[in-house]
Amino acid sequence: MLGIEPLTAEQITFLLDQAKPLQQIQLHPLKKLATLRGKSAALAFFEPSTRTRISFATAAARMGADTMNLQAEASSLRKGESLLDTVRTLDAMKPDCIVMRHSSSGAPHFVAERIEIPVINAGDGTHEHPTQALLDALTIRDRRETLAGLNVTILGDVQHSRVARSNIQLLGKFGCRFTLCGPAMWLPRELECLAPPGSSIRRVARIEEALEGADVVLVLRVQQERHNEPALALDEYVLLYQLTPERLRRARPDALVLHPGPMVRGLEIDPAVADGPQSCVLEQVTNGLAVRMALLLVLMLGAPGDANDAMKGFSDAAD
Amino acid sequence: MLLIKNGHVVDPASGTDTQLDVLLDGERIAQVAAGIRAPDAEVFDAKGLIVAPGFIDLHCHLREPGGESSETIETGTRAAVCGGFTAVCAMPNTRPVNDNASVTRSIIERADAAGMARVWPIGAASKESKGEAIAEIAAMQKAGIVAVSDDGRPIANAKLLRQVMDYCHSLGLPVIDHCEDASLAVGAVMREGPRSVRLGHQGMPAAAESIAVARDIQVVELTGCRFHVAHLSAKKSLELVREAKQKGLPVSCEVTPHHFTLIDEDVAYHTHYKMNPPLASREDREALLAGLADGTVDAIATDHAPHEPALKDVEFDRAPFGVTGFETALALGLEQLVHAGRMSLLRLVELFTTGPARVLGRERCIAAGQTADLTIFSAEHAWTFRAAESASKSRNTPFDGRSFRGAPMATIVAGRLVFRR
Numbered sequence: 010m011l012g013i014e015p016l017t018a019e020q021i022t023f024l025l026d027q028a029k030p031l032q033q034i035q036l037h038p039l040k041k042l043a044t045l046r047g048k049s050a051a052l053a054f055f056e057p058s059t060r061t062r063i064s065f066a067t068a069a070a071r072m073g074a075d076t077m078n079l080q081a082e083a084s085s086l087r088k089g090e091s092l093l094d095t096v097r098t099l100d101a102m103k104p105d106c107i108v109m110r111h112s113s114s115g116a117p118h119f120v121a122e123r124i125e126i127p128v129i130n131a132g133d134g135t136h137e138h139p140t141q142a143l144l145d146a147l148t149i150r151d152r153r154e155t156l157a158g159l160n161v162t163i164l165g166d167v168q169h170s171r172v173a174r175s176n177i178q179l180l181g182k183f184g185c186r187f188t189l190c191g192p193a194m195w196l197p198r199e200l201e202c203l204a205p206p207g208s209s210i211r212r213v214a215r216i217e218e219a220l221e222g223a224d225v226v227l228v229l230r231v232q233q234e235r236h237n238e239p240a241l242a243l244d245e246y247v248l249l250y251q252l253t254p255e256r257l258r259r260a261r262p263d264a265l266v267l268h269p270g271p272m273v274r275g276l277e278i279d280p281a282v283a284d285g286p287q288s289c290v291l292e293q294v295t296n297g298l299a300v301r302m303a304l305l306l307v308l309m310l311g312a313p314g315d316a317n318d319a320m321k322g323f324s325d326a327a328d
Numbered sequence: 329m330l331l332i333k334n335g336h337v338v339d340p341a342s343g344t345d346t347q348l349d350v351l352l353d354g355e356r357i358a359q360v361a362a363g364i365r366a367p368d369a370e371v372f373d374a375k376g377l378i379v380a381p382g383f384i385d386l387h388c389h390l391r392e393p394g395g396e397s398s399e400t401i402e403t404g405t406r407a408a409v410c411g412g413f414t415a416v417c418a419m420p421n422t423r424p425v426n427d428n429a430s431v432t433r434s435i436i437e438r439a440d441a442a443g444m445a446r447v448w449p450i451g452a453a454s455k456e457s458k459g460e461a462i463a464e465i466a467a468m469q470k471a472g473i474v475a476v477s478d479d480g481r482p483i484a485n486a487k488l489l490r491q492v493m494d495y496c497h498s499l500g501l502p503v504i505d506h507c508e509d510a511s512l513a514v515g516a517v518m519r520e521g522p523r524s525v526r527l528g529h530q531g532m533p534a535a536a537e538s539i540a541v542a543r544d545i546q547v548v549e550l551t552g553c554r555f556h557v558a559h560l561s562a563k564k565s566l567e568l569v570r571e572a573k574q575k576g577l578p579v580s581c582e583v584t585p586h587h588f589t590l591i592d593e594d595v596a597y598h599t600h601y602k603m604n605p606p607l608a609s610r611e612d613r614e615a616l617l618a619g620l621a622d623g624t625v626d627a628i629a630t631d632h633a634p635h636e637p638a639l640k641d642v643e644f645d646r647a648p649f650g651v652t653g654f655e656t657a658l659a660l661g662l663e664q665l666v667h668a669g670r671m672s673l674l675r676l677v678e679l680f681t682t683g684p685a686r687v688l689g690r691e692r693c694i695a696a697g698q699t700a701d702l703t704i705f706s707a708e709h710a711w712t713f714r715a716a717e718s719a720s721k722s723r724n725t726p727f728d729g730r731s732f733r734g735a736p737m738a739t740i741v742a743g744r745l746v747f748r749r
Contacts, residue, residue, distance in 0.1 A: 113644060115527065116643045118596070133528070134645070174526075
C-alpha cells in the first residue's frame with residue numbers, strides 16, 4: 010500500500026467496505042479482536058508523527074497484532090545508518106508488514122522494492138498519505154452515502170500536501186470535481202494534471218468563489234516546516250484563506266469540513282468552524298482506526314471478506 | 329606498424345566518408361589511402377566498421393583524487409576507452425579540488441600510468457570552486473589544463489565570472505559553466521513540471537538553467553572570452569546559444585546522451601534517474617535533438633558521474649546527482665540520432681570528435697602525420713549493456729539491460745590498441 014494513485018475505484022471501495030464493520034469496535038467497551046493474534050507490524054516512523062503513529066499502533070492492538078516501534082529520534086539513523094540497513098534490520102526481526110513514515114517522497118517505494126513483506130505508506134514527503142485519504146473517504150461516505158461526483162474544495166498549501174495528493178487521487182477516481190484555493194506559489198499550474206480521468210481540477214484565487222457550491226471542504230495545515238521558500242506571513246494567510254463561518258456559508262448548507270490535523274485554530278480554520286456541526290475532525294480520527302485496522306487485516310491475512318468474518322463473533326458477543 | 333584495412337573512414341574535418349585503409353606508425357598516422365600494402369604491418373580488419381578520429385568527451389568526473397570508492401583515473405579511463413573515447417576532460421570537483429598545478433600534474437601522471445584514454449584536466453575557475461577568489465589558472469595551464477570550470481558549483485558572482493573570463497580570454501582558455509541559478513534550484517531533485525508535482529519531488533524550473541545561460545552570454549559580450557555551456561538541457565538555453573552564435577559570439581554548448589534520450593516523465597523514485605541538470609521535458613528533448621542535428625550543439629558529452637552504490641542506494645532526495653555515461657554514449661547516439669533518421673553518421677562522428685575539439689581550440693582529423701588516436705565502431709553490432717560488467721567502478725546508470733544496435737569495437741590511443749570488443 011504505497012499510494013492511492015495505482016488503486017482502482019473498486020479496490021478503494023473494497024477497503025472502505027472492509028473498514029465499515031470495524032467502526033463498531035471503536036464504540037464498544039471491549040475494543041479488541043484476536044484476528045491478527047500472532048502477527049506483528051513494524052512501525053517505522055522516520056519523521057516525527059504522533060497521531061498517525063498512535064492510530065496505527067492502536068489499530069494493530071485492536072486487531073490483536075503486536076507492534077515493533079522504531080523511533081527515529083532514538084534510532085541508529087542518528088548514528089549514520091542508511092535507511093536500507095535500518096529497514097533490513099527491522100525486517101530481520103520478522104514482522105508481517107512495515108508501516109512507514111518518511112520525509113522523502115518515494116522512500117516507501119524504495120524500501121518496498123528491496124524487502125518481501127508489505128509496506129504501508131504512512132506518509133512520504135510531499136507525495137502521498139494513502140490512509141488519510143481512505144479515512145477521509147470513509148468519513149465522507151458515512152455522511153453522504155456516496156463519493157460519486159462531489160464538489161471538493163481544498164484550501165491551503167496543496168503543492169506540499171501529501172494529504173491533498175492522496176485525496177485528489179482517491180476522490181478523483183469517483184468523478185469528484187476539485188477546486189483548489191490558496192496562496193498562488195503553493196498552487197502550481199501543474200497540479201491540474203493530477204486529476205484522474207473523469208475528474209477535474211481548477212484553481213481559484215478567491216476563497217469565496219472557491220467555496221461556492223462545495224460538498225466537501227478539505228482544510229490543509231499550513232506546513233511551515235516543509236518550505237524551502239520564505240514562508241508567507243501568517244496574518245496574510247488568515248486574511249485571505251482562513252475558513253470562517255461567513256465564508257463557509259458559500260458552500261452547500263450540508264457541506265462537510267475535513268482537516269487532517271494537527272489543526273491550528275485561528276490560522277487556517279476559525280474555531281467556530283472547527284467545532285461547528287459541519288466539522289468532521291473527530292470522526293476522521295476515529296475512522297482512521299477502522300481504516301487502518303482494515304488495511305492491516307487485508308495486508309497481513311490477505312483474504313477478502315475477513316473483516317465481516319472477524320466481526321461476526323464480535324457482534325454476537327456484543328449483542 | 330598497424331594497418332587498419334577495409335574500414336569505412338568517416339573524417340568530419342576533411343568530409344571523408346568512404347572506404348580507405350589507415351596505416352599507423354608508432355604514435356602517428358603514416359598514410360591514409362585505398363589499398364595500402366604494408367607487408368610488415370600487423371593488420372586490423374575493419375571490414376564493415378567505421379574508422380573515426382578518436383572520440384573526445386568534454387565532460388566527465390573521474391573522482392580521483394578523493395572519491396576513489398566511486399571511480400579512479402584507472403577505472404574511469406578504462407571505461408572511457410570501452411566507450412570509444414580516446415581523450416576525456418576531467419572536471420575539477422575532486423577532493424582536493426583541481427585548482428592548482430600540483431593536482432593537475434598528478435591527474436595527468438596517473439592517467440599516463442594507467443595508459444588508457446588521455447585525460448585532459450579542466451581546472452577550477454575559483455579556489456576550491458568556492459566562487460570567491462580566482463584559482464591559479466595560468467600555472468594549471470602550464471601543467472596541462474584545457475579549460476576552466478567550477479562545474480557542480482556554478483559561479484554565482486557575476487563579477488568573479490567576468491574576471492575569470494577576462495583572464496581566460498588573455499590566456500586563450502575556454503570557460504565552461506554549469507549554468508544554474510542556485511536560488512531557483514534550492515532543494516530541487518528533478519525538473520519542475522507535471523511529473524515532479526505528481527511524484528511529490530521538489531522541482532527546479534528550466535529557467536534555473538536558462539537564466540544563467542543568458543547572464544553568462546552577456547558576460548561573454550563584455551569579455552570576448554570563449555565560453556562553453558556544459559550539459560545544456562533546456563530549449564530556452566539552446567535558443568540563447570543559437571542567438572549568440574548568430575551574433576558571432578564565441579559560444580558553444582554540449583548535450584549529454586541521457587538528456588537527448590530520456591525525459592522527466594521517465595523519473596520515478598529510482599536514483600539512477602537523478603542527475604543535474606535533471607531530465608527535461610519532452611519539448612526540451614525535441615529541441616535538443618533538433619539542435620544536435622542543425623549544428624547549434626557542438627558536442628555530445630557524457631557528464632560521466634560515477635557514484636558507488638552506497639551513495640546511490642538511498643532515498644531519492646538524499647542521493648547525489650549523476651549517472652555514468654562513457655560506455656553507452658555512442659550506442660545512444662546511434663540509436664537516437666542516426667538510426668532514428670535525425671542525422672548522418674558523419675554528423676554524429678563530428679559531435680564526438682571535431683565538435684568537442686573545436687570547443688577546446690584543437691584539430692581532430694585522420695591524416696598522415698596526425699596523432700594516431702582512432703575510434704573504430706560498428707553501427708550495427710547488436711549487444712546489451714550490463715552495468716554489472718562495466719569497466720567503471722560504479723553502476724549508476726539508467727541504461728542497465730538496454731539492448732543496442734552499434735558499439736565501439738576498438739579504441740586506439742597513440743597507436744596502441746587499448747580496447748577491443
